[in-house]
Amino acid sequence: MIPGIIITILTFPGVIVHELAHMLMCRILKVAVFDVCFFRLGRPSGYVTHEPPKENYKNLLIGIGPFFFNTIIGALIASPSILAVIKFDSGNVIDYFLVWLGISIAMHSFPSTGDAKSIWQSMSKKGTNIFLKLISAPIVLIIYLFAFGSIFWLDLVYGVVVSMILPNLLIWILS
């Protein structure tokens, strides 16, 4: 079993992009940020402390922001090299670097359990729109399931799968 700290160090670009995504979402949604840590050797490996937004949906968007940022950036970086590395087992140093970087970023796509707690708290507030509750509840459940799955390398599997989807989809469409 590889300790979590080693995985965090090996995939540090993903942590930085994850926290940057939270911070950018706060900026886009005009939510005050009190404290940011982009990377550290500890638990959590990064965090963004922000004020509770006026509108509860903003909390959900801030929480799931990294899912979109990390997935798209990671997939775009790893996709062009993943075939050379995985399918043809013939990648060069640049290909391996791009695959490492892309997968590192993509595997940190999922919000943390801290993000899930924050989403849960905001949707538990009185007066929260029922539609928002219906969207948030499964998201929180998925985040917890994914956090549990990461014990079995689900985050790495996710990183590889999203990197494979784009090239395979394009090949399927174009061939």
Added chain:
Amino acid sequence: MAVRTCEKCGEDNRENAKACVSCGESLKDTNIIGTKNSEKDKMYIYEDDIDITKCRLCGSDNIEIGYEISLCRGCREKLINRKIPTIIKVAAGFVLIIMLFSFTKLPTSINSGIAYHKGIEAYKAKDFSKAMINFMKLRERYPSSNEIVGWIALTYFVEGNYEKSAEEFKKLPDKGLSSELNDELEKAYQNLNLKDRK
């Protein structure tokens, strides 16, 4: 909160005060006593015994209504647009450049994927010359790929070119080929056995 104590009357003033609120004496040359707010923003924000009618950062009365944490517009704007450290900006720029560079490699990668796909389709349709053209194209791009060598060896084999097939097979490792290629190798081997029996 850090304070500036007036040297003339001893009054404690806010750390950013220019003059004493009690006697009006200039506080320009006085030292700040205690930890500066900028150094303990986070701690200060979460203090419970604070006056919620004032901005938690600057103490201003003009707080924005409707938020759980009382802040004035200026302080909130400052926190919304909190500076991103230069090193993170540089790292983000680096990732962006890599993403663009990587994107330029995508067409080559997709073409290779298409050639691989077409090669296998042609092989399964028994159009071995078309399959070979695609596999050879791939070999130019990925000369060390065992998977490509395997398909070339197999195509030579089913075409009956056993000499060349054997040459290619020698280059292959025992393990590490895709299950699809292994299945086709198995089929080709079984077909050869059936022919021999006949």
